[in-house]
Amino acid sequence: MQLLSIIQSVLAAIFGVQSRGKYQHDFNTSSFLPFIVVGIIVVISFIISIALIVQYVLH
Template sequence: MNLLRVVQSVLAALFGVQSGKKYQEDFEKPRALPYLIVGIILVTTFVIALSVMVNYIVP
């Protein structure tokens, strides 16, 4: 499984722009663990980045 492909798929799903074909391909994969790990990392990174930006803007 290609890491870049997993990251692209998770990002597309997070932004809500994933195509139906790609969605079906992702759910035909035998393992969901890579998608879960990348999803948790991306969401955590987003929340931390948002928190840092807010703390920087609002003293």
């Protein structure tokens, strides 16, 4: 799978707007590891960005 497609799937799943067709396509892939890796990276990036925004606002 292409990296962009995996990122789109992860972001759509996080926001809860993934279509049924894309959902089924993702679950029919042979490996779930790329989705987990991208998901962890996206969540960590989100947490870091929120922490940086809070620090900036509080200063």
